[in-house]
Amino acid sequence: MKRNIGVLILCCVFLITGCNKTIEKEMPSGFPVPTATAVMMPAEDAEASETPVTTTGADATPMPESTPTAPPEPTLTPEPAVTPTATPEPTVTVAVERRKIIAIDPGHQAKGNYEKEPVGPGATEQKTKVSSGTQGVSTKVPEHVFALELSLKLRDALIAEGYEVVMTRETANVNISNVERAQLANEAGADIYIRIHADGADSEAANGISVLYPSEMNPYVAELSTDSKRLAQAVLNEMCDATGAKKRGIVKRDDLSGTNWAQMPVILIEAGFMTNKAEDKKLQAPEYQEKLVQGIVEGIEEYFEE
Numbered sequence: 001m002k003r004n005i006g007v008l009i010l011c012c013v014f015l016i017t018g019c020n021k022t023i024e025k026e027m028p029s030g031f032p033v034p035t036a037t038a039v040m041m042p043a044e045d046a047e048a049s050e051t052p053v054t055t056t057g058a059d060a061t062p063m064p065e066s067t068p069t070a071p072p073e074p075t076l077t078p079e080p081a082v083t084p085t086a087t088p089e090p091t092v093t094v095a096v097e098r099r100k101i102i103a104i105d106p107g108h109q110a111k112g113n114y115e116k117e118p119v120g121p122g123a124t125e126q127k128t129k130v131s132s133g134t135q136g137v138s139t140k141v142p143e144h145v146f147a148l149e150l151s152l153k154l155r156d157a158l159i160a161e162g163y164e165v166v167m168t169r170e171t172a173n174v175n176i177s178n179v180e181r182a183q184l185a186n187e188a189g190a191d192i193y194i195r196i197h198a199d200g201a202d203s204e205a206a207n208g209i210s211v212l213y214p215s216e217m218n219p220y221v222a223e224l225s226t227d228s229k230r231l232a233q234a235v236l237n238e239m240c241d242a243t244g245a246k247k248r249g250i251v252k253r254d255d256l257s258g259t260n261w262a263q264m265p266v267i268l269i270e271a272g273f274m275t276n277k278a279e280d281k282k283l284q285a286p287e288y289q290e291k292l293v294q295g296i297v298e299g300i301e302e303y304f305e306e
Contacts, residue, residue, distance in 0.1 A: 100192075100304060102158055103166045103185035105258065106151035107197040107268075108133035108144035110172040117179050120220035120260035127257050129177035134200035136280040143274060144172055146283055147196045150271065153293045154196070161297060166190055178258035186263045192231060192300070193262050198283060199270040207276045208246025211236045212259070212268040215252035220260040227265040234302040235267060239295030243288065245272060245279075269296070 109130055116126035133143030148169070155165045166188040168181040176184075185193045199210070213228040214221045232250040240247040248270075253259065259266050271292055272279045282288045 099162060099164045101164045101166060101188060101190045102300065103168065103188055103190035103193045103264075104151050104155055104158075105168040105181045105185070105193065105195045106144070106148040107195060108142075108147060109169065109174050109176065110142075110144060111175070113175055113177060115177075117177055117257060119255060119257045123220070123260075127178075127255070129179070130175075134198065134274050136274045136284065137204065138277045138280045139274075139284050141274075141280075141284055143198045143200075146198055146271075146274070148172060150289055150292060151196045153289060154194070154296055157293050157297050158300070161301070163300075178256070179261045182258050182261035182263075182266075185266075186261075190264055192303070193264055193266040194235075194296070194300075195258055195266070195268040197268055197270055199273045200275045201273060202275075204276055206273050207279045208248040209236060209239050209243070209272060210248035210251055210270045212251045212253040212256065212270070214256075214259050214266065215254055218254045218260065220254075221262060221266075224262065224265055228267055230306065231265050231299070231303045232267045234306075235269065235296055235299030238299035238302065239269075239271075239292060242291045242295035242298070 109132065112132040113129040114131070115129050117129050119125045119127045133147070135142050136146070148171075151167065152170070155167060158165050166185065168184050169176055182193070199206070211232040213232040214225050216222055216225040218225060229250065236247060236250055239245070253268070256268060259268060272283050274280045274283060
């Protein structure tokens, strides 16, 4: 009996196995064949392992393949735009010529000082510091008064032309020697030194204008001779043209302490003869003085333009 049961079980096994193979052959392609269910790992084990569990059998759903994530493209930071720096304009320096400085010495003073002083730097020869000058034969006007009056008008005219003017005196009641006057001009840094005087002579007939300057043989200021001579000639020409006065010429003089202590071109103007009656009256006339001033200014400008 038991043998028969065992044979029966064995036959059933063969039948089932054969049926399965027949079914696999007869099933359409792609139809899933029932198989044993895969055993899944517990969730916590799956997370811990980080290895995906695959199923076996034809009916298992394939796990999607992980697509590798491409590394991000590097972000290119644009370089900041370079703003070209403008080339600075070159600085143009304009040389502005300083104003010329003119020193004016109105000759003499109200009261002469007859003490002595060296005629030049280092000289042993002595000369009177300053005299009171001559006087108008007709008008009786002292030379120091005329010299100051003409010098003040000359000062104003030169300032109007843009010059800087230094005066050795502006009143009559001073006590300034000829050496001290030259030193005032030197300290002011004057470009030229103009000394204003009037002339006198024993002969009443003497008249006209002359201009004195240091010679090239002057033992103290020989280096000033050339420019002083040029200044003297320009001023004499213009004064005579403006006034119609007689041109007596330019004269070399090396015995004048006020000239010998100067450090710039220097001239002494003898504007006319106060010992000549007609010329004395002219020298006191305001309109004639204006002509004298005009000539001096034009002569100075001619000198600076050369």
